[in-house]
Amino acid sequence: MSITGTPHRVPMTPAARRALEAAGRLFYERGIHAVGVDLIAAEAGVTKKTLYDRFGSKEQIVVEYLADRDERWRADLAPRLEASESPKDRVLAVFDVARDWMDANGPRGCSMVNAHVEIGDPSHPAYAIIIGQKQWMLTLFTDLVRPLAPATADSLGRTLMLLHEGALVAHGLRIFPGALDHARQDAELLLTGIPAGAAESGSAN
Structure with missing residues (x-):
């Protein structure tokens, strides 16, 4: 099956980059469904609001x-x-x-x-x-x-x-x-x- 279209991307601010690094480590080690936004925010040292402001979801x-x-x-x-x-x-x-x-x-x-x-x-x-x-x-x-x-x-x-x-x-x-x-x-x-x-x-x- 061929998937067309380019997924939307977001700009990487320093806070977004920290969150992405934490999320990437957690997603890979524990699985995507097992990791919630609260844990990502805590690991990255940012607020949950910051995550949603930067990524949306x-x-x-x-x-x-x-x-x-x-x-x-x-x-x-x-x-x-x-x-x-x-x-x-x-x-x-x-x-x-x-x-x-x-x-x-x-x-x-x-x-x-x-x-x-x-x-x-x-x-x-x-x-x-x-x-x-x-x-x-x-x-x-x-x-x-x-x-x-x-x-x-x-x-x-x-x-x-x-x-x-x-x-x-x-x-x-x-x-x-x-x-x-x-x-x-x-x-x-x-x-x-x-x-x-x-x-x-x-x-x-």
Whole structure:
């Protein structure tokens, strides 16, 4: 399902930023439904009135929380992609950055996946952030693999995303250690198995 439209965003004053940092930590650690506005205000050292003045609603705080996570993820990823020398290296860099990101920011797995469990309603303003982030990841993998295998880039992009997303879930559930490293190894095998000349033959079609 394609979600269109850009969710409304609010300007970040210093008080709003403190509130967002507190909300983000609480939402991720405890779950969105389990955290109320009173707790966010107390953790941020602001009044409940300030929260509503800055954000308008708890739903908007959730929008800002997920949008902020997405923006920080993309900011971490961009320089690593730019520094990679080949299409294959760029694909594998996504897994490397995801591993580093999870080590630093994601002991409970992907914030988007976790939020989707709680926000299943497409009318929720944060739903577009969640789905849009995953659509962006699918497009990213497809675009990164296209120089290697133009004729099968769509299929390979889906497979790479499945490896990536499955690893995020396994990491969050702590099914086994090194889930993202395992997914990276499988991605490398997948890319190594692309027939020689696939890019040239795909370009000629």
